[in-house]
Amino acid sequence: MLKGQNVHALERVKVSQDDTNRPDRAEVEAAVQTIIRWAGDDPQRDGLIETPSRVTRAFEEFFSGYAQDPVEILQKTFDETEGYDEMIVLRGIPFESHCEHHMAPIIGRAWVAYIPNGRVVGISKLARVVDVFAKRLQIQEKMTAQIANTINEVLKPQGVGVIIKAAHHCMATRGVHKADTDLVTSRMLGCFRDNALTRQEFLGVAV
Numbered sequence: 001m002l003k004g005q006n007v008h009a010l011e012r013v014k015v016s017q018d019d020t021n022r023p024d025r026a027e028v029e030a031a032v033q034t035i036i037r038w039a040g041d042d043p044q045r046d047g048l049i050e051t052p053s054r055v056t057r058a059f060e061e062f063f064s065g066y067a068q069d070p071v072e073i074l075q076k077t078f079d080e081t082e083g084y085d086e087m088i089v090l091r092g093i094p095f096e097s098h099c100e101h102h103m104a105p106i107i108g109r110a111w112v113a114y115i116p117n118g119r120v121v122g123i124s125k126l127a128r129v130v131d132v133f134a135k136r137l138q139i140q141e142k143m144t145a146q147i148a149n150t151i152n153e154v155l156k157p158q159g160v161g162v163i164i165k166a167a168h169h170c171m172a173t174r175g176v177h178k179a180d181t182d183l184v185t186s187r188m189l190g191c192f193r194d195n196a197l198t199r200q201e202f203l204g205v206a207v
């Protein structure tokens, strides 16, 4: 398990916008043109002429998570909670991601739970943390761990549980061609890992 600074160093990774190694938009559009020509079509024909710039804008959205810092998102917390210390669960958060092996869509939902230790975070922030990690090149196992680790590091709650269920288009539309399957991953930390009742309660609300 990753601990402390390692987690931050690994998971905050923000791509700075003025990174000199970062290709500019024209280079990305040219690369898309190359793929179109390689596929056997003519990037200059009417229907395709705007495609490279559209694809570039779409990719900009798909990978917008690199420019966002999940730690910053969770930083603002509230401590006037009347001592609330039960489970908080945000269920079925929809997300779209892309697999790092084929850049094919991963479409799924996340269940994010924690038991606070005095401080709580705005619930929309839990959904935003899911999005920050989804909008990067991913494997589901890593994304599940990143979400749980980050919440654990920043909020320092009594425990965190994350479950993700997702369909992988690299498996549905190519390769083994198995549509209608989904992959379930989970990461339990703190009391979610140590206490069977807590884990059961979470699994009960999540399924």
Ligand SMILES: [Zn+2]
Pocket (backbone or CB within 6 Å): 099, 100, 101, 102, 103, 104, 170, 171
């Ligand atoms: Zn894949």
